[in-house]
Amino acid sequence: MSEQPTAGMVIIGEEILGGRTQDTNLARLANFLGPIGIAIREVRVVVDEVEEIAAAVNALRTRYTYVFTTGGIGPTHDDVTADGIARAFGVELKERADALAILEAYYAEGDLNAARRRMARIPGDASLIENPVSAAPGFRLENVFTMAGVPKIVDGMLESIRPQLAGGPPLLSVSIRSNALEAEISEGLEALQNEMPDVRFGSYPFARSGRFGTRLVGRTTDADRLAAAEEKIVALLERLGKEYVREDPDAA
Amino acid sequence: MSEQPTAGMVIIGEEILGGRTQDTNLARLANFLGPIGIAIREVRVVVDEVEEIAAAVNALRTRYTYVFTTGGIGPTHDDVTADGIARAFGVELKERADALAILEAYYAEGDLNAARRRMARIPGDASLIENPVSAAPGFRLENVFTMAGVPKIVDGMLESIRPQLAGGPPLLSVSIRSNALEAEISEGLEALQNEMPDVRFGSYPFARSGRFGTRLVGRTTDADRLAAAEEKIVALLERLGKEYVREDPDAA
Structure with a gap:
C-alpha cells in the first residue's frame, strides 16, 4: 500500500497536553483523509512554543507527503503557530495585505483591533486557506497546511483545501x-x-x-x-x- | 515552574491514526499526572512498527523526566510495543519467569496458549507493572513506563506505578x-x-x-x-x- 500519500499532523496546545481539552481533530483529519487515500502516519502534540512547533513541523515535513497543523492561530499572545511555521521555514512573518483584506471585509468598522490584526500575519509567501466559519485564514507553505483548532473551523478549512490534495487509492x-x-x-x-x-x-x-x-x-x-x-x-x-x-x- | 518533572507520552496504534478509535489515554494520563505535579510536554502517536516505536521512545526518554507508552502489549501479531522498547534500549526481549508466573496464576489450565504467553515477553531487566484488571503486566525500564491501551487497564496500571513517581508541586x-x-x-x-x-x-x-x-x-x-x-x-x-x-x- 506504499502508493498511498502519507501525512503527519502537529496538534498545538497546552490545553490538550494538560488534559483540560480532549482533542478530536486527529480523528476528524483521519476521517477526512481516509476516503481521499492519504494515510496519517504520525502525530505530535506540542506546547505553544515557537521552537517546539518549528521542530515538530520540520521533523514531519521531510518525512511525509503532507503535514497538517491544528491550533494556535487565534488573536491572543499564546497563539504562536504562525511564528513557529515561519521559524521552521526560515521565512519572515508579517502582516499581509491579502489576509488583512479578508479580516477588514469580515469585521465591522472599529472591531478589527490590534489583536485581530495579528491573524493577518502570514509566513513568507504562503497561500491562504479559506475559513468559511470565522474568516481569519489558515495558510499553506509548501506541503504544510496550518489550520485553526476549533473543530468546526477545521471542518471548513479542510473542505477549502480538498482540491489541493493529491490522494491515492482509498484504504x-x-x-x-x-x-x-x-x-x-x-x-x-x-x-x-x-x-x-x-x-x-x-x-x-x-x-x-x-x-x-x-x-x-x-x-x-x-x-x-x-x-x-x-x-x-x-x-x-x-x-x-x-x-x-x-x-x-x-x-x- | 521549571521545578516540575516533565513527561513525554507515546501512543501506539494504527486504529487511532486511522480515526477508527478516539484516544482518551492522553487526557487520562494528564489528569493523573497533574495533581502529582508532573507536566506532559509532548505526545507522539505512532504506528505499530518496531522502528517507529523505538525512535519515538528514544527521542522522548532523553528529553523528559518520564515517558509513558500506551497500546500494543496484547497477545496478537500486531502487538509489537515490547519489541520496540527492547530495540530502543538495545536489550533482549524474552519470556520472563516472573511475568509467566503471573499469567499462569490468572488463566485456567489450558487457557494459557502461545498467544497469551507472548505477553510474558519482557525487555531486559525491566520491572513489572501490576495489572489489576487482566493480569498481563506492563513494565518499566529506566524512566519509561509501558502500559496497555485499554483505558480501564491504563487506570489500573497508573495506580500501580503511583508510588514510583517523584512529583513536583502540582500545577x-x-x-x-x-x-x-x-x-x-x-x-x-x-x-x-x-x-x-x-x-x-x-x-x-x-x-x-x-x-x-x-x-x-x-x-x-x-x-x-x-x-x-x-x-x-x-x-x-x-x-x-x-x-x-x-x-x-x-x-x-
Whole structure:
C-alpha cells in the first residue's frame, strides 16, 4: 500500500497536553483523509512554543507527503503557530495585505483591533486557506497546511483545501465483530497476515454489556484482496466455532 | 515552574491514526499526572512498527523526566510495543519467569496458549507493572513506563506505578468563564502575561447555546501568585464591562 500519500499532523496546545481539552481533530483529519487515500502516519502534540512547533513541523515535513497543523492561530499572545511555521521555514512573518483584506471585509468598522490584526500575519509567501466559519485564514507553505483548532473551523478549512490534495487509492477495510477472545484468534490471525502480507490485519478487543469480544479488521487498497481477506477471517471464526457479525466499517 | 518533572507520552496504534478509535489515554494520563505535579510536554502517536516505536521512545526518554507508552502489549501479531522498547534500549526481549508466573496464576489450565504467553515477553531487566484488571503486566525500564491501551487497564496500571513517581508541586489553575470575545481581552491578557511572567495565562474561546465567550485560565504552582492572577483577570473583565463566572477548575 506504499502508493498511498502519507501525512503527519502537529496538534498545538497546552490545553490538550494538560488534559483540560480532549482533542478530536486527529480523528476528524483521519476521517477526512481516509476516503481521499492519504494515510496519517504520525502525530505530535506540542506546547505553544515557537521552537517546539518549528521542530515538530520540520521533523514531519521531510518525512511525509503532507503535514497538517491544528491550533494556535487565534488573536491572543499564546497563539504562536504562525511564528513557529515561519521559524521552521526560515521565512519572515508579517502582516499581509491579502489576509488583512479578508479580516477588514469580515469585521465591522472599529472591531478589527490590534489583536485581530495579528491573524493577518502570514509566513513568507504562503497561500491562504479559506475559513468559511470565522474568516481569519489558515495558510499553506509548501506541503504544510496550518489550520485553526476549533473543530468546526477545521471542518471548513479542510473542505477549502480538498482540491489541493493529491490522494491515492482509498484504504478499504472490513470489520467483523465476534465473541472470540483476542488470544483465541491470535494464532490464526498471524497465519492470515503471513499468507496475505499485502493486507494489514488488526484485532481490537472490546467489552459490551459485560461480554468480551474482538473486532477483526482487514485493510488494503485492493477491493478483491479485501473480499478475499474477509472470507478468510470468516472461515477462521467458523473453524473456531465463534459467532460473528460483519460490520459496516464506517460504523465500527 | 521549571521545578516540575516533565513527561513525554507515546501512543501506539494504527486504529487511532486511522480515526477508527478516539484516544482518551492522553487526557487520562494528564489528569493523573497533574495533581502529582508532573507536566506532559509532548505526545507522539505512532504506528505499530518496531522502528517507529523505538525512535519515538528514544527521542522522548532523553528529553523528559518520564515517558509513558500506551497500546500494543496484547497477545496478537500486531502487538509489537515490547519489541520496540527492547530495540530502543538495545536489550533482549524474552519470556520472563516472573511475568509467566503471573499469567499462569490468572488463566485456567489450558487457557494459557502461545498467544497469551507472548505477553510474558519482557525487555531486559525491566520491572513489572501490576495489572489489576487482566493480569498481563506492563513494565518499566529506566524512566519509561509501558502500559496497555485499554483505558480501564491504563487506570489500573497508573495506580500501580503511583508510588514510583517523584512529583513536583502540582500545577494549580483558575478558570474564569466570561462573555468576552477572545479578541476583546487579548491585549489586556498579554499585558497581564508580561506583568506576571511566572504565571501562564491562556484563553479558550467557546460557543454555548449559540453565544460566544472565552474562558480565561491562569496556571502556576504558587497558590499566592494564582490568587493574585485571578484577581487581575477579574479586574480586567470588570474594566471591560464583561460578565464572568469563576469556575471550578476541575469542572472546566
